[in-house]
Amino acid sequence: MNPVWIADCLRMEDVDVVEYPGWRTRGHGDFADVRGVMVHHTGSDRATAASIAEGRPDLRGPLSQLHVARDGTVTVVAAGVAWHAGAGRYPWLPTNGGNRHTIGIECANSGTSPTAPHRENWPDAQYSALIRCCAAIHRRLGLPVTRTIGHREYAGRSQGKWDPGAIDMNVLREDVGRRLGDVSPAVLLERGSTGQLVAELQRRLKHAYRSYAGDLAIDGVFGPATEAAVREFQRRTPGLDVDGVVGPLTAAALRLTVVPSAQASPQ
Ligand SMILES: [Zn+2]
Structure with missing residues (x-):
């Protein structure tokens, strides 16, 4: 499950990549699964890749993947x-489980201040590389842009984190979406999604897979019962990850016709 594909995938997105020695086997154990991306600032404009790889006396590296x-x-x-997320919570992550489910991106940046305007002290080259990294991972995993979050969105409450400073995460997500552009349809339905397409998903599961989805309500709301049925479908279908999320592969296997306007964002 570890993203050993990441260097190639970044190069595909025109990122200028350096492979730090030993990166493929460096880590505090293995990923459970990769559900998204978490963006950070290092706290210093001069923080090096080596400092992220090796860590510091009180916290052994790696401190992020990128x-x-x-x-x-x-x-x-x-x-x-990598130890980048720490304690926190977010709807599609287990509580305090960010490290085992998100790829961390540490940007060499002071962060300026918690109230600094978007991109103050973020050079074009750095911001553009960050957008391309996020887009590359989203493209590879078929994840929607909502799966890129800032450390403060996860750990603001629990740890008082405010990084990435001088980054408006909604603007960043828009920029990632623009980069993904028309290449990826960003097909995704997951817990919290609502609308026509969810109803169509429920109809397909209910009628085609009566044995385990027979009593599923067709209400257009992707709740626990819909997620359980999706997981069961994935378990029975070779080649699909059992993650309870309807991405491009699962949608194709269900022959779910995607109408972009019917897509809804997760909570
Ligand atoms: Zn952070």
């Missing part, structure tokens, strides 16, 4: 789990 320098160079530091 390091983005101010000139846009991206160093792949680790493919295994």
